Every structure is written in C-alpha cells, then in structure tokens.
Amino acid sequence: MNRRVVSMWFPRLASDRALRLRPVDGPFALTWKQDNAERLHCLNAAAERQGLRRGMTHAEARAFCPDLQSRPADPQGDRHLLHVLRRWATRYCPWVGFEGADGLVLDITGAAHLFGGEAAMLADMRQRLSRAGFSVRIGLADTRGAAWALARHGEGRAEPGRPLEALGGLPVAALRLEAETAIALQRLGLRRIADLAAVPRANLARRFGPGLLMRLDQALGRQAEEIAPLAEPPHYGVRMSLPEPIGLVGDVMAGLSRLLERLCEKLAAQEAGARELRLTLRRVDQDSRQVDLRLARALRDPARILPLFERGVREVEAGYGIDQMRLEAIAVEPLAAEQVCHVAPGDGARLDDLISRLGTRIGLENxxxxxxxxxxxxxxxxxxxxxxxxxxxxxxxxxxxxxxxxxxxxxxxxxxxxxxxxxxxxxxxxxxxxxxxxxxxxxxxxxxxxxxxxxxxxxxxxxxxxxxxxxxxxxxxxxxxxxxxxxxxxxx
Known part of the structure; x- marks a missing residue:
C-alpha cells in the first residue's frame, strides 16, 4: 500500500480568524510592527485584488487603497487556532502534524475508504473548512514534500506511484528550497522540477550541496520523511480499586499515600508540580465524594502533600464504604528538579505548607x-x-x-x-x-x-x-x- 499524505495550507489563516470574530466588507488586512514601521501581515481576498501584498507598509497600502480596514495581528491567537484545527483534522486520521505556522500535514494512509475515497475525502475537507470561513488549499501525494508542493503551487492530487508527473510542471521553489537557491537555479534555466530532475545529480551536489538533492528525493519518495503528530499532553491521574470497601480515615489516608507516590512519580518524570489536586472517592452505592486541595506552591513531594488532605478526608461521609479512589492533578505547573539533601525544608517550604492549610479553610485568595x-x-x-x-x-x-x-x-x-x-x-x-x-x-x-x-x-x-x-x-x-x-x- 502506497503512503498517502495530505497537506493543508491556510494562506489567510490570520485574516480569516479576525473576520470570523468581526466580519468586514471590503479590503481588510492585519498589521504587524516590523523595523519601526507598520506592515501588512495578512490580507483578505478583496485586499489582494486591490494590488496589496504582505510586507507592504500600512501607509503605502492606504495610499493604494483608501478604503482599507485594518487591525493589529494576534500571533498567539493564530497559533491557538491552528491547534484547534489540528484537533479537528484528527477526524480524518490520527496522524496530524503542523506544517509551519499556517499549515497541517495528515498521513491518511488506509483511511480514505472510510470517507468514500480520496476525492470524496478532499471534497469533504474543503466543504467543511469553507463553511467555517477558512480559505484552504489542499495537496495529496505519496510524500510530504510532494503534497506540500501541490498545496502551495498547484493544489491537486498526484496519482499513487507517479509523483514526478504531478510535480514536473511546478517551479523549483515548490521543493521547499531557500530563496537564494531557487533564484540561482532559475538563472541557470532550471525553472521547473522536471528540468531539475533531468540534470545529473553529481553536478547539482557539487554546485548546490546535498540539501537540494535531499529536498528533491523527499518530494519524489526516494528519501523518507516523517510526519510527527503533536504529542498529547500528559495525563496526571491515578486510580485504585479496592477489593473490600473501606470507611476509616486511616485506611483512606493509607490508600491516598500510595496514589500520591504514583502521581508524584509521573510529575517528576515531566518536571512538573501540582497546584490543584482532586481526590474522588466512589462509594459502594455508586455515589462519589470529592476532596479538592489547592496548594500555595507547585509540589510533587508526597510527604508534604498527604497531611494537607487529612482535614478534607475527615469531612467525607463514607456511607456503606468506599471501593474506589482516584487522584488527579487538575492544575500543573513546571517544577524543575532540585538538589536532594539531608536538610529539612527551609522556612519557605513551611510557610507554603501553612498557607495551603489555611487556604483549605478560608480560601487561598483571602x-x-x-x-x-x-x-x-x-x-x-x-x-x-x-x-x-x-x-x-x-x-x-x-x-x-x-x-x-x-x-x-x-x-x-x-x-x-x-x-x-x-x-x-x-x-x-x-x-x-x-x-x-x-x-x-x-x-x-x-x-x-x-x-x-x-x-x-x-x-x-x-x-x-x-x-x-x-x-x-x-x-x-x-x-x-x-x-x-x-x-x-x-x-x-
């Protein structure tokens, strides 16, 4: 089975996001301050039809198009939107990664038949994104490089096993080359990928180095290129099922001690500390009781956390007994590793524990x-x-x-x-x-x-x-x- 890769490019991701929040009729652009000047960062289709382009100063753009409306760009909001789109794209396949700041790459190998074939899948992608207000260009090929080239320079679908037929007529810049390399190739008369593929490899390597051949081989499938999906954030939760129901405070605290040791091991592996913990106690009658603990500082020391739970555990009504315990860190902060020594925690640690104890009664904010x-x-x-x-x-x-x-x-x-x-x-x-x-x-x-x-x-x-x-x-x-x-x- 040939590997099949889809590349999604959102050429107006930032402006589409801004217009979804506050629609505007007519030319529109987002501005970004660069080199002490306001420059156009992302434009809608109406602004591009007026001859405006990215990188143009805002004053120059207003001279060409007096009706231009603009807002400041929000790169952080754009990154968050791309993360949202990545999660949405997992409906088509589990392997979805980022392609720069405005694109996604999907490995749909073996998944197209679930949507009626590749053509139906691409049509479904375009329809859903267009309905949501996003401009998108999609490429489908055997390799990541070929799909990237089709999305940004051709928008189409390459037949399995024949990438050069689909890429031959595209410019050499479609190989994800540096701008200087692409210009140098064009000066030599190598304007298309087909022209480049016909030149002896030794001459290309001697003149432009191994990077050019690597990009060409990646696009034609001669060299593998991975698609790394975004790793899911770690889940900090542990559970214990009890063979017999328990109801004594000492028994619950003993079980909680074991859960804390396992949870703190997970936190230590990620160099993180818990700021808010939730203990869920499931009773025999299927009802549950929760004990929340908010800490003054991020911690992953079971010996310091366990006594802070005691007051909340004592207030729990066990009923006919508790048969399951679950401990989860619902708020986590980075916590770097510390030097281990025989000295007891300093005054700062004792003060944090005191604040946590008082906070369980009157609230940390008070x-x-x-x-x-x-x-x-x-x-x-x-x-x-x-x-x-x-x-x-x-x-x-x-x-x-x-x-x-x-x-x-x-x-x-x-x-x-x-x-x-x-x-x-x-x-x-x-x-x-x-x-x-x-x-x-x-x-x-x-x-x-x-x-x-x-x-x-x-x-x-x-x-x-x-x-x-x-x-x-x-x-x-x-x-x-x-x-x-x-x-x-x-x-x-």
Whole structure:
C-alpha cells in the first residue's frame, strides 16, 4: 500500500480568524510592527485584488487603497487556532502534524475508504473548512514534500506511484528550497522540477550541496520523511480499586499515600508540580465524594502533600464504604528538579505548607501579602496580592523613614489656618489631646499628575515626623495650597 499524505495550507489563516470574530466588507488586512514601521501581515481576498501584498507598509497600502480596514495581528491567537484545527483534522486520521505556522500535514494512509475515497475525502475537507470561513488549499501525494508542493503551487492530487508527473510542471521553489537557491537555479534555466530532475545529480551536489538533492528525493519518495503528530499532553491521574470497601480515615489516608507516590512519580518524570489536586472517592452505592486541595506552591513531594488532605478526608461521609479512589492533578505547573539533601525544608517550604492549610479553610485568595510598588506616593507605595500566587520581592528601602502603620488621612482638631506650615504645639486627634515634643521635616511630596486621584486634590503635601509628650510618634502632613493638617501614619 502506497503512503498517502495530505497537506493543508491556510494562506489567510490570520485574516480569516479576525473576520470570523468581526466580519468586514471590503479590503481588510492585519498589521504587524516590523523595523519601526507598520506592515501588512495578512490580507483578505478583496485586499489582494486591490494590488496589496504582505510586507507592504500600512501607509503605502492606504495610499493604494483608501478604503482599507485594518487591525493589529494576534500571533498567539493564530497559533491557538491552528491547534484547534489540528484537533479537528484528527477526524480524518490520527496522524496530524503542523506544517509551519499556517499549515497541517495528515498521513491518511488506509483511511480514505472510510470517507468514500480520496476525492470524496478532499471534497469533504474543503466543504467543511469553507463553511467555517477558512480559505484552504489542499495537496495529496505519496510524500510530504510532494503534497506540500501541490498545496502551495498547484493544489491537486498526484496519482499513487507517479509523483514526478504531478510535480514536473511546478517551479523549483515548490521543493521547499531557500530563496537564494531557487533564484540561482532559475538563472541557470532550471525553472521547473522536471528540468531539475533531468540534470545529473553529481553536478547539482557539487554546485548546490546535498540539501537540494535531499529536498528533491523527499518530494519524489526516494528519501523518507516523517510526519510527527503533536504529542498529547500528559495525563496526571491515578486510580485504585479496592477489593473490600473501606470507611476509616486511616485506611483512606493509607490508600491516598500510595496514589500520591504514583502521581508524584509521573510529575517528576515531566518536571512538573501540582497546584490543584482532586481526590474522588466512589462509594459502594455508586455515589462519589470529592476532596479538592489547592496548594500555595507547585509540589510533587508526597510527604508534604498527604497531611494537607487529612482535614478534607475527615469531612467525607463514607456511607456503606468506599471501593474506589482516584487522584488527579487538575492544575500543573513546571517544577524543575532540585538538589536532594539531608536538610529539612527551609522556612519557605513551611510557610507554603501553612498557607495551603489555611487556604483549605478560608480560601487561598483571602491570604494576602504586601508587596512594594514603584511610587513615591505613600498610598501607592505598596500593593496587596494573594500570597499563594505571588512571591516576596522588591525592596522596601526609602530615603526617608516611613511609619509602620499607614491609614487614610485624618484631620486633626485645634490646628486652623493660623497654625502655619510647622506642626501645631497642641492638637486633638482621635479624642486625644497631644502636645508636640519634637518635629522633624518637612518632606515635600508632590502628587502624580498623570494619575487622577481625589485624595490628592489639595495638591502637594509637606510631611513631618512628630513625637508627642504622650509617647505617640505620628506622621503628619500639611497642605500649603489648601491649608490643613492631617495624620496619615504612626511609627512603632
């Protein structure tokens, strides 16, 4: 049985995707910034009929076609679409791989009869893709190279065992050659693949090297070329069926320990760690109970994960017994291998375990930490982030000392406009009468004018460190433009 290969080329993959989301009538193109200029990345058929081409600058294209509509290109979205099309193409055969950034290659050997023959299969492919709004060109031949050439330079079907008859009239560029090699061959008068096949091989190898002959042999079937399908992502799940139902917490934890060892071996083989685990316990009455565990950090250490499950397992109602256990990692992150040593986990590991334990009760999102932010404004000098999804970093250093406690500005009583730019001698704050013993300052802070903030509508602030005779160490500021005194923080 001859090997049969189909090559699908989507010449307008990016623009077809964009127009599926938001249809446009008339010329349309996606733009991409290259060499400090906006250039056309992908065009629809109407734009090509206007004489526009890929690589043309956007300004030049608008001069040729004033009605041109454009949007920025989204390469990541295009790659995702190609993955979706690859999964769809497995309906025709299991061996489907990528052919560059805009094509697919299928090994349909022995599968065409399921669709009524090769012609019916190709017609079904074109019909379904056209109905979905995709432009496609399809080639079918005995080899991957011949199918690629037919899809991009001829669009047709080569009869089994006779690839040269279908490829002979195509240009030499259809052999997937470098542009310089194709131009050099054309200058020598070798414009078609048939002309190239008639030249002695020794002369071609001496002039152009072995790469040219390899591409020619791959297209004509003299040299094999593999089709590597995209590997399916690994599945991180293990299962255990029990000969007798169990119901004690200790028995369930013992079974879970065995499942964790097997699951962590799979994770270690892929250098991955679990962030979210799900334990499914099937009861004798065919009902199931689930125990979900979300971890503060990616882990694959059974000894650290097992105790975190105990609280959830204790809350499970076993009924008449549990006869099957399934453990699955439903959220996985890369986790590089670490050096094994005899030292116990450091403080970071213990903190992560503590966050995971608390997160099972109140939710990981509710455990937050403060992180420094790049801003001289006190209110914006920090941000809060979920501790499980962030890492401590940055620096809290400042040119001037900052209070340990920071709160919204609170006006003080007894300091009117006549108090002046220095801290008042006596004032009231939070129903306390305070007397200034020593004041250090001022430190002038201006608002960030590029951000709208109602809290800074009074303008600049002059901050003072005030030590009171009553023992309070406060952070006061004065607003010269709209005179007033406020307390915003308290030192330890």
């Amino acid at each position: 455990i937050q930490r403060f992180l420094p932010a790049d801003s001289h404004v006190p209110e914006r000098s920090f941000v809060t982030a979920a501790a499980a999804f962030s890492a401590p970093g940055g620096s809290w250093t400042s040119l001037r000392p900052r209070p340990l406690r920071l709160f919204a500005p609170e006006p003080i009583a007894g300091a009117g406009p006549e108090a002046g730019p220095r801290p008042p001698r006596r004032f009231r704050w939070r129903r306390m009468s305070l007397t200034t013993a020593r004041a250090t300052g001022p430190e002038r802070i201006a608002p960030e004018w590029w951000l709208a903030d109602e809290n800074w509508h009074r303008g600049i602030r002059d901050y003072w460190q005030v030590e009171t005779e009553q023992g309070r160490r406060l952070w006061l500021f004065h607003t010269p433009q709209d005179p007033g005194w406020f307390v915003q923080g308290e030192f330890a």
